[in-house]
Amino acid sequence: MLRYTLYLLFLLTQFAHAQSTKKPLRVGVVGLVHTHVHGILNKAFKQPNQTDIEIVGIAEPNRELAERFAKQHGYSMSLVYATVAEMLDKTKPEAVTDFGRIVDHKKTVEACAPRGIHVMVEKPLATSFADAKQMEALAKKNNIQLLTNYETTWYGSNHKAYALANTEKAVGDLRKIVVHDGHQGPKEIGVNKEFLDWLTDPVANGAGALFDFGCYGANLSTWLMHNQRPVSVLAVTQQIKPDIYPKVDDEGTIILTYPQTQTIIQASWNWPFARKDMEVYGQTGYVFTVDGTRMRIRLKDEKVEHAAEATLADAPATDPFAYLARLLHGETKPDELTSLENNIIVMEILDAARQSAKTGKAITLHK
CATH class of the missing domain: 3.40.50.720 (NAD(P)-binding Rossmann-like Domain)
Incomplete structure (x- = not known):
C-alpha cells in the first residue's frame, strides 16, 4: 500500500x-x-x-x-x-x-x-x-x-444543439436551419475608424453584412450538415441605409438548399439589438440557441418547449487562443467549426451568395 x-x-x-x-x-x-x-x-x-x-x-x-x-x-x-x-x-x-x-x-x-x-x-x-x-x-x-x-465556436449552446441534433438524433432528421446574426450596424455601435474604413469597403471585406455576418450561418450550417455542400445558393441584399453604407449591403438573406434540408441565413446591420442565435428544426422536434448558454427545446410528444442551459464546458475551449495553444501542443483534437475543410465550403457559399445577389439568380454548386 x-x-x-x-x-x-x-x-x-x-x-x-x-x-x-x-x-x-x-x-x-x-x-x-x-x-x-x-x-x-x-x-x-x-x-x-x-x-x-x-x-x-x-x-x-x-x-x-x-x-x-x-x-x-x-x-x-x-x-x-x-x-x-x-x-x-x-x-x-x-x-x-x-x-x-x-x-x-x-x-x-x-x-x-x-x-x-x-x-x-x-x-x-x-x-x-x-x-x-x-x-x-x-x-x-x-x-x-x-x-x-468565429465567436460562435466558443458558445456552449451551439455544441449542445449539435449534440442533440446530430449525436443524439433527438429532433429527427434535419429539415430547416435558421441563423440570425448581426447588430444595429458597425457605425451605430461605435466601432473605431480603422475598423469601419475596411469593414465597409467591398474590396477589403468582400461585401457588407452579407460577409460580415453571413459567414456565421454558413459555418454553422456546414457543420450541422457534416460538411455537405449545398445544392444551390440564393441571396438577396439591400442597402437600407445607403447614406451610412454607400458601398456595401447592410442587409443580406441567404437560402441554402440541400437534398432534404434548407438553411436560411439572416445577416443584418439593422437588428434592433446585437444577436447571434440559431433555430434547428428536425422532423420531430427543435432546438433554439438564444445566446452562448441559453437554449429552448421541444422534442417529440412534448406539449410545450422547455428552457435549457449550456456551459462553457460544452464548447471545445474557453476562448480561441487557449484552444489554439492546446491544439498546437497536441492536447486537443481539431474542432470542425474552425477547420479549413469547413471554411473552404463557407467561402464557396459566400462567393455564390454575392454572385446570386448581384444577378438575382440562384447559383447551383456543381459537384
Whole structure:
C-alpha cells in the first residue's frame, strides 16, 4: 500500500512539474485594425496568470494605432514591427493570429506557410473562393494549421444543439436551419475608424453584412450538415441605409438548399439589438440557441418547449487562443467549426451568395 501511495505521489509531482514548465505558445499578431484583437491583447497583457500564449511580436504599419492600443493594454512598443516579414523573422512565432483586413488574409498565409508558422484568421477565411483555395493549397503544401475564428465556436449552446441534433438524433432528421446574426450596424455601435474604413469597403471585406455576418450561418450550417455542400445558393441584399453604407449591403438573406434540408441565413446591420442565435428544426422536434448558454427545446410528444442551459464546458475551449495553444501542443483534437475543410465550403457559399445577389439568380454548386 505504501509503495502504491508513493508511486501515486510521484505521478502527481511529475504532472504538476509538467504543468508548471509547459511553455506558452509563441504567438505573433498580424494587424490591429480588426477590433476583435482586443480579445488576445486582454488575454496576453491583462491576465498575468494565463499560461496559454505569449505575444512575441505585433505587425502593424499604423504607428498611431499601435501606440493607442499599447497605452490601453500595457504592451511595449518594442513588440511592434512595421511589416509582417520583419516580425516573423525577428520574433520566430510558432503561430500568428490575423486581425487585419479580410482581403489581406492571403498575404499572411503566403508569408507564414513557407516558414512553417500556423495561422488563425478572424472570420471569414477570405474575400473570395479563389483566394481561399490558394490559401488551402499553401497550408497543405507546408503542413500548417489554417484556422478561422468565429465567436460562435466558443458558445456552449451551439455544441449542445449539435449534440442533440446530430449525436443524439433527438429532433429527427434535419429539415430547416435558421441563423440570425448581426447588430444595429458597425457605425451605430461605435466601432473605431480603422475598423469601419475596411469593414465597409467591398474590396477589403468582400461585401457588407452579407460577409460580415453571413459567414456565421454558413459555418454553422456546414457543420450541422457534416460538411455537405449545398445544392444551390440564393441571396438577396439591400442597402437600407445607403447614406451610412454607400458601398456595401447592410442587409443580406441567404437560402441554402440541400437534398432534404434548407438553411436560411439572416445577416443584418439593422437588428434592433446585437444577436447571434440559431433555430434547428428536425422532423420531430427543435432546438433554439438564444445566446452562448441559453437554449429552448421541444422534442417529440412534448406539449410545450422547455428552457435549457449550456456551459462553457460544452464548447471545445474557453476562448480561441487557449484552444489554439492546446491544439498546437497536441492536447486537443481539431474542432470542425474552425477547420479549413469547413471554411473552404463557407467561402464557396459566400462567393455564390454575392454572385446570386448581384444577378438575382440562384447559383447551383456543381459537384
